[in-house]
Amino acid sequence: MIAWFDEHARDLPWRRPEAGAWGVMVSEFMLQQTPVSRVLPVYEQWLARWPRPADLAAEPSGEAVRAWGRLGYPRRALRLHGAAQAIAERHGGDVPSDHAQLLALPGIGEYTAAAVASFAYGQRHAVLDTNVRRVFARASTGIQYPPTATTAAERKLARALLPDDDATAARWAAASMELGALVCTARGEDCGRCPIAAQCAWRLAGKPAHQGAARRGQTYAGTDRQVRGKLLAVLRASREPVPQSALDSVWHEPVQRARALDGLVADGLVEPLDGGLYRLPG
């Protein structure tokens, strides 16, 4: 797996030595539920503008939301800003290397804490993202897709497979993730390019089809999510506070529109001002 990775790993900016722990951390936030191709340009602009956590922490959170652009799930921008503030205040401006301290930062959960500790600091952690979970499900468990939510059995398996040596474990984590991203994908597998095809339990079992109900589709049209996105797009586009009427124009249904706006304010993504004006948080 690692030999395959040595040859086929993509040259991504957050994998270069100069990215540092902050670069790794920013990339992990942006890559949550978001394809690499969409992250690349935003990542470059972000690191150029805020090369250290303290640089971002010194800005209003609204600037982070604006720079987030159309990556989606803008609460991630807010949480990354909050994490940068915590790093500036509690960790002397350096991204912590301790797993528990990473986990305590806003927007960092089980996966991201392990990923930063492993990729940025070369530590030995089970890094279980959707790619790794799929690779393990197929190669080890012999099923086409992993369960909906990460299970104790998956964590146990991931720990058991982890190489003993720290640096090798970190390399292995990146390699297994890359294999899931490039070869053993959800859309389909390319066993002819897979370095562990000869040992893959799912392939050797004849690739039995996934059992159970199809995963719930994520409907989007007409949801509060879509309305929130439209409202926030108006605010991102304006450097000045915008009147209520500008927001009213992007969604016709007043009850849902008001609910979406209230939600954005409650989440801290929008700041209401006097006189019926709104803006990104200052």
Add this chain to the structure above:
DNA sequence: GAAACGTGGTC
């Protein structure tokens, strides 16, 4: 454990 949370590309 389910549901909410954006956006756009792909087959």
Add this chain to the structure above:
DNA sequence: TGACCAAGTTT
């Protein structure tokens, strides 16, 4: 054309 998918976290 529309459902599925993309390096998850929080409530």
